[in-house]
Amino acid sequence: MDVRRVCLIFLGIIFTVASAAVSAPNRNFDHEVVFEGLDGPDDATAADLNGDRRLDIIVSTDNGMAWFQNGGGHRPQWQRVHPISGDPSRQGFMGLWTGDFDSDGDLDLLTADIHGGQAYIFENASRSATQWVKHDLPTWSKQGSHNLWVADINADGMPDIIGKHYERGSALEVWYNTLIKPALPSK
Numbered sequence: 103m104d105v106r107r108v109c110l111i112f113l114g115i116i117f118t119v120a121s122a123a124v125s126a127p128n129r130n131f132d133h134e135v136v137f138e139g140l141d142g143p144d145d146a147t148a149a150d151l152n153g154d155r156r157l158d159i160i161v162s163t164d165n166g167m168a169w170f171q172n173g174g175g176h177r178p179q180w181q182r183v184h185p186i187s188g189d190p191s192r193q194g195f196m197g198l199w200t201g202d203f204d205s206d207g208d209l210d211l212l213t214a215d216i217h218g219g220q221a222y223i224f225e226n227a228s229r230s231a232t233q234w235v236k237h238d239l240p241t242w243s244k245q246g247s248h249n250l251w252v253a254d255i256n257a258d259g260m261p262d263i264i265g266k267h268y269e270r271g272s273a274l275e276v277w278y279n280t281l282i283k284p285a286l287p288s289k
Contacts, residue, residue: 136180141165144216149200149209151231160186162195162213167224169231186211186224186234199252201261205281212263214248219267221247221277239263239277247275 141164148157156172159180167186173179194216203210203223208231211224221239241247247265255262260279266272 132177134177136170137168137182140168144196145198145213147198147200151200151209151226153208153229153231160198160200160211162198164194164216167195167198167211167213183231196248197250199250199263201252203261203279203281205260212250212252214250214265216248219248221250221263221265239265241265241275 136159140161144162146159146161148159150156151158151160151169152171154172154174156174156178158172159170161168161170165185169183169186170180171183173181195213196216197212197214199212200209201212202208203212204225208226208229210226211234212221213224214221219241221241223237223239225235225237227233227235248268249266251264252261253264254260255264255276256278258279260281262279263277265275265277
């Protein structure tokens with residue numbers, strides 16, 4: 103056999119083994135089902151809603167938003183906390199972001215109504231995340247905004263909101279956070 107041919111066969115074997123290793127499932131993760139029976143979950147995020155320094159899981163669903171509180175530890179015990187949306191007429195949330203939209207030191211939630219495209223901020227009205235106040239964001243587009251993102255667009259240190267409906271020809275909207283940041287306490 104020609105040396106080139108042996109080298110090509112050898113390289114082919116190496117590439118085949120390498121591509122199989124890349125496409126093999128990652129075995130470095132332990133899998134766990136936190137909850138079964140969510141109604142049409144759309145989006146999920148992790149954030150410390152109650153200020154206990156543990157990341158909780160928040161899910162937007164057809165029936166509001168579900169909060170799963172992290173009980174701590176290497177394999178946390180997850181506790182489903184009351185739904186965040188207390189308004190039964192607002193069902194079917196799409197998209198989910200967290201941010202301190204009111205600059206009070208705790209995390210608030212941003213989501214949109216999947217049916218009407220209305221965007222909402224759910225203000226965390228208590229440091230322990232037991233009270234939520236819904237604020238409608240004004241929208242000028244005919245369809246509203248379903249797809250939301252949070253970023254500091256104008257570099258003022260406050261989270262701004264970007265929104266767009268999924269239909270062709272819809273408007274791109276931006277909500278600039280105009281809240282004046284509270285003054286830092288002086289010594």
